[in-house]
Amino acid sequence: MSPKEILEKYKNGEMTLTEALEHIPDRGIEEMGFATIDTDRHKRTGLPEVIYSSGKTVEQVSQIAERMHLKGIDVLATRATPEMFEAVKERIPGAQYNALAKTIIYKQNTQPSTEGYIVVVAAGTSDMPVAEEAVETAQFLGNRVEKVYDVGVAGIHRLFHRLELIRNARVIIVVAGMEGALASVVGGLVDKPVIGVPTSIGYGANFQGLSALLSMLNSCASGVSVVNIDNGFGAACQASLINKL
Amino acid sequence: MSPKEILEKYKNGEMTLTEALEHIPDRGIEEMGFATIDTDRHKRTGLPEVIYSSGKTVEQVSQIAERMHLKGIDVLATRATPEMFEAVKERIPGAQYNALAKTIIYKQNTQPSTEGYIVVVAAGTSDMPVAEEAVETAQFLGNRVEKVYDVGVAGIHRLFHRLELIRNARVIIVVAGMEGALASVVGGLVDKPVIGVPTSIGYGANFQGLSALLSMLNSCASGVSVVNIDNGFGAACQASLINKL
Amino acid sequence: MSPKEILEKYKNGEMTLTEALEHIPDRGIEEMGFATIDTDRHKRTGLPEVIYSSGKTVEQVSQIAERMHLKGIDVLATRATPEMFEAVKERIPGAQYNALAKTIIYKQNTQPSTEGYIVVVAAGTSDMPVAEEAVETAQFLGNRVEKVYDVGVAGIHRLFHRLELIRNARVIIVVAGMEGALASVVGGLVDKPVIGVPTSIGYGANFQGLSALLSMLNSCASGVSVVNIDNGFGAACQASLINKL
Amino acid sequence: MSPKEILEKYKNGEMTLTEALEHIPDRGIEEMGFATIDTDRHKRTGLPEVIYSSGKTVEQVSQIAERMHLKGIDVLATRATPEMFEAVKERIPGAQYNALAKTIIYKQNTQPSTEGYIVVVAAGTSDMPVAEEAVETAQFLGNRVEKVYDVGVAGIHRLFHRLELIRNARVIIVVAGMEGALASVVGGLVDKPVIGVPTSIGYGANFQGLSALLSMLNSCASGVSVVNIDNGFGAACQASLINKL
Amino acid sequence: MSPKEILEKYKNGEMTLTEALEHIPDRGIEEMGFATIDTDRHKRTGLPEVIYSSGKTVEQVSQIAERMHLKGIDVLATRATPEMFEAVKERIPGAQYNALAKTIIYKQNTQPSTEGYIVVVAAGTSDMPVAEEAVETAQFLGNRVEKVYDVGVAGIHRLFHRLELIRNARVIIVVAGMEGALASVVGGLVDKPVIGVPTSIGYGANFQGLSALLSMLNSCASGVSVVNIDNGFGAACQASLINKL
Amino acid sequence: MSPKEILEKYKNGEMTLTEALEHIPDRGIEEMGFATIDTDRHKRTGLPEVIYSSGKTVEQVSQIAERMHLKGIDVLATRATPEMFEAVKERIPGAQYNALAKTIIYKQNTQPSTEGYIVVVAAGTSDMPVAEEAVETAQFLGNRVEKVYDVGVAGIHRLFHRLELIRNARVIIVVAGMEGALASVVGGLVDKPVIGVPTSIGYGANFQGLSALLSMLNSCASGVSVVNIDNGFGAACQASLINKL
């Protein structure tokens, strides 16, 4: 059946939309057996297909990276181990690794960076891996990024000291573990959207980030939304969509 | 001590910042005994002081509303009961009540509405109270708003039917209970920031919205962030900040 | 744009599938403002649109029921209060109410019942409301149903007494609260699929059905799957799909 | 056996300590059938016996109050309903009720108030019932008390405005719901012990105060300890012990 | 006592059923000291005895496998490590290992495969180990199986592309981690029973699969039931019972 | 088929035990449509059938009570409301109600009480309803019972005062809410089995008895086992089985 025939049948009521959908061949897909690359994603969602390396083998990660590279898609792999990077580098010599952020990046499509910037605010030194994942991702997506690290509320004057830089951003990502109070405090001081990233930093009744997550969800400041625990990547994705509006 | 003296001491190192802060009188505050109205909030955060009525008495809500009204501040009270509305209406005759959203609104400052719009997408009829809270809040904050209701994933073609309206918004609020899958599905189809609002709709292992909350936090779509369960107000606040960028 | 033009553009790569979807008008939808009836559902999923009354107003339930009735769709409303029934009966005089199951049913399309039957096994008298919801739903969907009630494992010989009836069913729904052990015991005695429905019956560390839910999910018998706590409706839907294979 | 004989046997090894304990009559006890008043408690723990009214009947509360009154013990009943107060007032005419704090107090033993004071800091108007329970209890125990209400971190300048009063206290009780960030912020600004009281104020993923509880337990400020959710009474007890050191 | 005597006593009321049960020797049991093989299980439940290797020693697994093999029972061991496979292969040379699924299989009884098929749909590459466990088990039980992998809802057109294959199955197993939305989406598009398998894939507020589990339990699509997290084996068992109806 | 034929077939291997079970009629059952009374339970388990009234209607409770009464079975209904008692009393005039314990009892079979006794130790006045349920049940089952109430660890000398009575019991039931420490303390002082009953008394992070439950399960004293939250009935059942050894 040709697409035309399908739509005629649909128009005449001989097919439901669901049946029509079944018969339409799709293009934005690259089949790899164990993976189905969504080559259409960037156009559709404003965000490219990215490799989430956790739970994948070294071989799978490097194969997907190579395939994307060959298709001309810029490569970003998150949660990547050094072994994965070694394997990717053999196939894509120019790939770069950020050991703290655990990201592999290879970018051939140069893209002018945004004028407005995203600021990534982190509460403590221990929150840096998550913050760096956010920074790497946001830059990969073509955003200008500024960093404000180790300004947790136990010494709140450290935050005030950098307040101007924070207030002038278009979007603010706040990365914090323990009680996650930093998101509320920042949210109460700025007039820009704040995206909270709770981290699993802490111990005891922290419950792998649950305390910071609940804290940020219950923020008394109104303009704060939240992404998953340790999800610097997701925060950067949404921040990028906002920054490019 | 005059502000000048304070700063001199601070400059000379005779005072720490903390000590200096203690001595500086503040203006953006309206003391009411049981409440301290933050009259400076709108200027500082882009969002006005709002009355969260839950846990307050009828008397407290109507007094705060009146005081704000007298100061020329537009009034929005969320989670307000009909009794609270009656009490407010006696003091502010023009106040309006949305029984589904449980909001009281009185707006004297006319503000041109935004050009771009926020779309509020709701999965089921039962999610409407939360969706309406988001709609009322977003409009109160001066945004143009569109509604797409009852388009849950159990009949996903209902969503496709309205996809154009959704894709053309600047920000998308997705309100869903049960398994909250709608946020991920929408997130995978659009290139705009999506703010998920899990609702407490459902039963059994829904655990008052926990299932939808976890579902949205774990969304496989990258551009989705989340606010607290049933927090239509908070979603609208962030959406407004984004819409006005 | 006509459907034909849309598909041509899609074929030529001028449109992605997503863009195409946006432009295709759909039919299997009945708009009601606050509700979007999925009239195509029965054809697509083998299960009709059903009214889940919880969280809806009396007015909303009776309006949706009437609209479905007028379209010739059989009506099943679950979690319906007596007030809702009164309102529906005014619009659909022949509607029936099961006070234990909290279901409203009006069926005009007579459908020959299945030959094979579904058996609903309940552990205790207190589990009957959930069991009855399953029974009413399964019958509404055109299945022959048998009941085996109050045969919990504290007196396991009561179960053996009815074992033949259970083993001869095509599908078995096991409804149990407290520790939910009945699902495992039945699962170990039969060669048919068992669908467990944990109920919120019990107290203390029952946590509103969590104990029975976890118990059934961890069943040491291999052929057991589970639906949500108290979800007799969902169990009957799946049992019906299986029974009609 | 006389106490002397008991101790001799214990000394000679004819009795273990446990056996000796069984034979020693005790005095610091007032038996009431359904209650055993611990008349020795004040001397032993620095805190008097107090009536926790929740889960007791109106009759039980008023009987225990009367008995304590007759023994010359000052009466404090927490979580008391207006009905309980009516019943107590009939037996102890001078008793006082704080409807917000839900406390009944009758104090005949005048005690000079402490010189140093306890400050009770509350984040929002909705936290006032818990804050008032702390205030009433602390005053009952003979402490000077100051109040700083509605200074949550969404408008942190409200807190700075009152910082001097807070820093000059000997102990600080911080009462906060939602994300409970106030405890960390205050803890980072003062050099006195801070006792956090999470409240059940909030909604959704607040989980009846769990978010604030976890937040305070994970405070990044070092000098913060925590009492149970909504437990203004307990915070005041510890604050009193500290204030009197 | 002979069986006859036992039943006579039972008939005459001299014995209860429980007492009678105690005296009846059983046959469907193979005693191994540390294990009691249920040789009757296949006849009774339609599913054979299977070795769940987790928590067993290498020695125990290989001994049970050998004993079953000697009794002419086909061998399936799940959650088996490579070491276990080495030990089993020494005793059963023809045994096969699927390293991804962690299954050991030795099948001597050839069984004609079913005509209808089970389809295993997996959301992401990381969900493959669980999906493969389901595939291996279903094939071992004599079912024809089809695979549809990496079709998560972040790129929902990948699913539509394979919809025909899915809709023509007799039973559908949906394997998904993160938010598990795929089960609801598939459930809303097909008229066959859907068995959801939540996986522990994800991070943060995924809580080892809890998010996907709750999501699937709360599915707004009616024909979905759920098995335990990562339990591909259990899903395949129930799917097999259904497929053979 | 006669029982004899069944057993012959079983003996000859023509039937499995499961098949044999299906064909054996049972006697220890009294069918009531909505309930299946287990008349054999007392003989089999040493504990009679008891009516757990929660989740049953007034009509169901009174009907089951009457039926048991007519069969000569002593009646115990737990969690019974005053309305249930009124209905039962109309059918069984001699029935007795304990409003605190919420038990209905009618006992016609006089049974000599045990020589050894069970002691029920309760931490606070608020724990009395649960303690009384245990007392009523234990007496109903023919045990001598002693009570030691309001001896919580906040004033541990109250416990020592009654230690002899506690140490001389054959079994000890400890009923405690809040932190449930009493079970550990008693367990460390006696050489008899201790059964802990956590109660839902308390507030905040008590989580409806979870704190006391976890506390007792983690008791550092070795001879302590636990029953469900508020389950005075279950504790008395096990204590009775132990007391009668």
Add this chain to the structure above:
Amino acid sequence: MSPKEILEKYKNGEMTLTEALEHIPDRGIEEMGFATIDTDRHKRTGLPEVIYSSGKTVEQVSQIAERMHLKGIDVLATRATPEMFEAVKERIPGAQYNALAKTIIYKQNTQPSTEGYIVVVAAGTSDMPVAEEAVETAQFLGNRVEKVYDVGVAGIHRLFHRLELIRNARVIIVVAGMEGALASVVGGLVDKPVIGVPTSIGYGANFQGLSALLSMLNSCASGVSVVNIDNGFGAACQASLINKL
């Protein structure tokens, strides 16, 4: 002050009991710096001091074992690693190790075994480590013990086969993971106290034994109490106290 003086003061009211307690030297204690051996425990509680090895160093375990040995106390160490056993054996050559149960035992005081016996019933092979801990402990405490292993409810006839042995015990310990249904089933078939030991065996929504724990706590059989997850030791302690009544 002599004990006599102390008691005189106590008698005369010059001292409270608490003050008296402070002044009484105690004997049933052996100080070791990092440990305080409770040498009086056996006499007081019927159970000897036992070494819980988890969280202790190899050196600490072997030192405490030696010290107890030198004082003539029989040694039982639970949760002991092979390294700990090597260290203990150097100091106490006759010590024995059960690698499955992880227990070290050295018993010099021969004690006649009880006549009645404890039966340990385990659901699966994977539950054996916990069951063996219970067996070793019960034997160490001087009880006759019988074992019934691998009789889970997925093949319930395996249980019936051994029912007589189970029913004739004085106390029954049921060890089960997954859904823990075995405790309820056994509890419904016997007239002796049943102590359930949930194990952490299972996966997914088992949550390290939580499912089995909740299941046993909610048992519909009345005579079942529960100890902590994997706590074979505690179950044996209570069983021993009961068996020796």
Add this chain to the structure above:
Amino acid sequence: MSPKEILEKYKNGEMTLTEALEHIPDRGIEEMGFATIDTDRHKRTGLPEVIYSSGKTVEQVSQIAERMHLKGIDVLATRATPEMFEAVKERIPGAQYNALAKTIIYKQNTQPSTEGYIVVVAAGTSDMPVAEEAVETAQFLGNRVEKVYDVGVAGIHRLFHRLELIRNARVIIVVAGMEGALASVVGGLVDKPVIGVPTSIGYGANFQGLSALLSMLNSCASGVSVVNIDNGFGAACQASLINKL
């Protein structure tokens, strides 16, 4: 802008406090790129900046330690591994390591110890690492400290034996795992503030310290507050603030 200009603008209302804050340079900060040392903390909060080593690299810990040392700040690093200590010792030769407490300390500022003392009471040998962290921290902060170890409630006479030492302290830290009952028992015997530190010692339903945490939060003794699980450091900080009042 000079501080003077800033304050003038603030005085005249040309700036809000927030804007003023942004422009004020701060001094109590030492920037290190990855860390922002809060050199002002000791003066502001009475507690110095401390290195929480968990989640930091060996390199980061030793660099921060060196920088603090060079600034003349005493060094305390908690949760430090032996590798971290080696690295620190190379830079600060006089540094000391407590392997049990996992603390690195270097103190050059001799400070007279307090007269009153803090007592650290620990329930079991396994709780010693947490207790030692508290002891090391309290001594580092200049407090006299006494230790009372291994006095859990399973042998409560061990506690009475040391009661005088405990009662004479100014503050009491109680460290306990399992059911954490020790905090309540001590709280009921003394008239000084008690700070509970729940530990993660235990197994099964201990849930990494949750049982002890909930137990202490629900303490029936009034003067008990709680810090995070295993947080000996935090308890010592608050105890020090109290001890120095």
